[in-house]
Amino acid sequence: MRAVVCSAYGPPENLRIEERPSPPLAPGQARIRVGAAAVNFPDVLVIADRYQISVPPPFVPGSEFAGVVDEVAGDVGDLAVGDRVTGTGIVGAFAEEVVAKASSLKRIPDGIDDRTAAAFGVAHRTAYHTLRSVARLQPGERLLVLGAGGGVGLAAVQLGVALGASVTAVASSAEKLDIAAKYGAEHLVDHRSGDLRTALKGALPEGADVVIDPVGGDLSEPALRSLRRGGRFVTVGYASGVIPRIPLNLVLVKGVRILGFQFQDLAADELARNEKELVDLLVTGRAVPHIGGLYPLDDAAEALRYVADGRAIGKIVIAVRSRPAVHS
Template sequence: MRAAVCREYGPPDVVRVEEFPTPVPEAGQVAVRVHAAAVNFSDVLLVAGEYQIKVPPPFVPGSEFAGVVETVGEGVTGLAVGDRVFGSGIVGGFGEVAIGRAEGVTRTPDAISDDVAAAFGVAHRTSYHMLRSAAALAPGEHLVVLGAGGGVGLAAVQLGVALGATVTAVASSARKLEVAAANGATNLIDHRSTDLRAALKKTLPDGADVVIDPVGGDLAEPALRCLRWRGRFVTVGFAAGTIPRIPLNLVLLKGIQVTGMQLRDFGTHAPEEMRRNERELIELFAAGKVSPHIGATFAFEESAAALRYVADGHAIGKTVLRIAGNNGWG
């Protein structure tokens, strides 16, 4: 098969589209003929050898994909050859065929295109689990979303609104904030043109109930300071490249709850919540109440350019790689 292959750790330019052995599903797995794949910052880190999990080269990056089931492994029930599906894994999405665990592959709703399905899974699942379970967001609460122009951040804006919260979006450009506003954000803060701590205090004089932080770096502490008594701070990543040091005296004085959300382990530790959240989220998705914003689309041969686009911080919402030629409805 053709695939975008990383044969050595490095910048996005090390990835080349070439012939690569076609993977074969083992028991409990399915092989999917990929029509579209989403490009995430985690893919950039994996290629660089800087992700918390290291995958030895050579490997095919790509953690999200959508297409059609081509082969079903032994013991798989509930999925059949020809089913339109979307799924995720650590690697493998940037190839003509990807392998997915049967329990990690979901049928694509009829009205949803492959581009949209590929862009939906990781960001919206991460955001929904952290809002619904980690943050226990309630209707009427005030939610602050850092990195609101990125995939997880923009999904959190959209889902926060769907859950009845008033959302303050924090992002690095006017364009990213425009998209956040179009997805329901009420308050908009460009942290590169203003002092974030002062802006949050002015916007939310009584404080926020929840902060969602996929960025880390210098944004975490001023966002933490904006929380009201017993506010909840949820960390989900460090896109800024720096893990922040949290002043625990603030946590003490305000009774703040600091927690983390890692999608990979959530289902292992909270399977019942995982199943509940999945049902609710897919219902919202199928009904068209939430949908990923696709800010850019690249052709298969432009895999390295797509990774560079994300690495350089240009992505707004999700970036999609079209593996198949047509990529409409499967």
């Protein structure tokens, strides 16, 4: 099979396309013929050995894929050859084949193509579980989203609107904010055009109820200050590359809550409820990932560079197969 290979830690430009043997199957696993894979910022960190989990090279990067089951081993439940599925992992997705635990795969709903399915998983699930179960966003509340042009940020804009919130989007360019507005953001703030704290006071004079922060860095403290008394601030990631230092006196004086999101913290029943609601939003067209760039497998390094440089809007997708199937 053809695959993108990281032979040594470093920038995306170090990656190469190689012919590799098909990965072996173990009990409980399935082999998936990959139709599309989505690029996430942690993929950039993994190949540079800057992620929280270190993967020894050589390895195939990529954490999110969609495709068709080609082969199954024993103990895979009702999963069968020909099923269309999506899945995630730390590495392995940027290849023509991937092997994964059958229990970790999710069936792709009818009518959803591979590219949409690959782009939907990580960002929309992160955003929805964060809004629904961590922030506990309510209809009519004021939601502030940092990094609103990125995968998680733009998903949070869409899903915040779907949950009935008034959304303020913060991003680094007019182009990113224009896309956020198309997905329902009511207030738009370019944090590179002036003082963010002042801009947020203008956009949210009564304060935000919830802040979703996948960026960190210099944006976090002004966003925290924009919260009303008793508001909730959820840290999701640090796409800026800088983990912020928050003055704790702000938490004391404003009476706000700072929360973090991790999938493993969710109760099983709440996770199942969220997943059901999220799939319904997808199939009814109320939450569809914005694919801001499509690259062939040969150009995977370029796709990763585009994400690493913060230029991506929504999700960047690698078309592993030239014609992903669409079923209705």
